[in-house]
Amino acid sequence: MKIKKIEALHVELERKKPFVIATGTSDRYSGIIIKLYTDTDIVGIGEASPSRVVTGETPETIIAVVREIEKKIHGLDVYEYEIILERMGTIHGNSAAKAGIEIALFDALGKEAGLPVAKMLGLYRKSIATSITIGIEPVEDTLADAERLLGEGAKILKVKIGLDWKEDVLRLRKIREKYGYNFKIRVDANQGYTVKNAIKVCRLIEDLDIEFIEQPVKWNDLRGLAEVRKNSPIPVMADESIHSVQDLLRAGELNACDMINIKLMKCGGIREAWLLARIAEESGMQCMIGCMSETRVGISAGTHTALGTKNIAYADLDGHLDLNGDIVKEGGVVTKNGENTIDLSLPGLGCKL
Known part of the structure; x- marks a missing residue:
């Protein structure tokens, strides 16, 4: 072939x-x-x-x-x-x-x-819960989006933060006040904070039952990330800081994070993602598989990787949900009630364009 x-x-x-x-x-x-x-x-x-x-x-x-x-x-x-x-x-x-x-x-x-890609990797699970993302927006819009997503069956909200730490804390607190604690929240600062403000935010939202904070400081400030982790009551996940195995090893040496976010587009593909997850597992770190803005082709690839990799315990595979239009005509990932599933009777990615 x-x-x-x-x-x-x-x-x-x-x-x-x-x-x-x-x-x-x-x-x-x-x-x-x-x-x-x-x-x-x-x-x-x-x-x-x-x-x-x-x-x-x-x-x-x-x-x-x-x-x-x-x-x-x-x-x-x-x-x-x-x-x-x-x-x-x-x-x-x-x-x-x-x-x-x-x-x-x-x-x-x-x-x-x-065979589906997940089975080629070594099928470990048949579905994975994914977070659904709320961008940075005013409090009222944040609450409206949270209500809509929870009503559609989301079990995990990922809330983007990082522009205004006071507003960020307020948005998160208002979500919990209005909708309670029967769902998970994780937050992603996308490198937006100083080390000082990242630590401050983590302490201020400790009581809100936040799963983890993702990439609070600049990607190339691993020592700063380690300082946040040392002083944060919330687990710290590295994203933009981790592209390769070398990055992971360096982060491990500095005790810079509790978890890592693996993205196929960031690391170069499925095999490298699998390798990162295995090495992280040996280092005692759990992994999330995330995404860029992607169609259901890329999200299907990420979902197959998650289903076939034991140490991918978390998923943020929702990049297709806020796009108008769908290039996949048949098959591919299905996101329903906060879970990503794939028809494992279909070979490869299972996508027909």
Whole structure:
């Protein structure tokens, strides 16, 4: 099953409403769908979702890098997986572009074997609870979104914070006051706080039963992150700080975090995500699998990874829910009542475009 051609298709979808986090505002998804053609009738499907802030990529750079990778791996058998990864590794960075191709490889391999990707990884669970995200917005809008999401069956809310620590504390307190404690809340500062303010916020929200705080300080301030962890009554999760195994080992040396957030687009694909989870497990850290803004192709890949990896105990795989439109016509991830499931009778990712 040799690689014949790789297509990179630019897709744009509007968001249902602007999405605000500490690092900026987005009103649309602009990403790349990968189609990997083989000399059989099997076509592997993948997705590369760029983030200028997190991975340094744009749709244009992804398309250019996919073309370069295509030259390096054209004619290789899909089963020559190690050689393919070795050749992709000669290109520095560009993790989302690499993830898109690797997801398509897994999809093709699953279709050839007649197995879903989750079973290829080693099926550990058949569904996973996911948080549903509320962006940074005024208190009344936050409460309205919380009411709507809880009414739709969400069991975990992920609340974005990081622009105004006083407003952040107020929003979280108002959610608990109005809707109680029969659901989980986790918070994500997206690098928005100073070390001092991060510690202050963690102490002020200690009584609100917060699962964890994600990336409270700048990605390259691991010592600052360690200081927050040392003084926080709430578990600390690293996200933007962890792209690779080397990053994980460094964070471990500094005792910088209790948990890590793994994203396929950030680490370069499914195998690297699985490896990060295994090494974290040996280090005593639990993992969450998260996402960028992604269609159901990328979210399906993340869900398969979560279902097939023991140490992925948490999921934040909701990036498809606030997009207008769906490029997946059949199959793929289903998010219902706060749970992500996949039809495990379908091979590969299970997505038909």
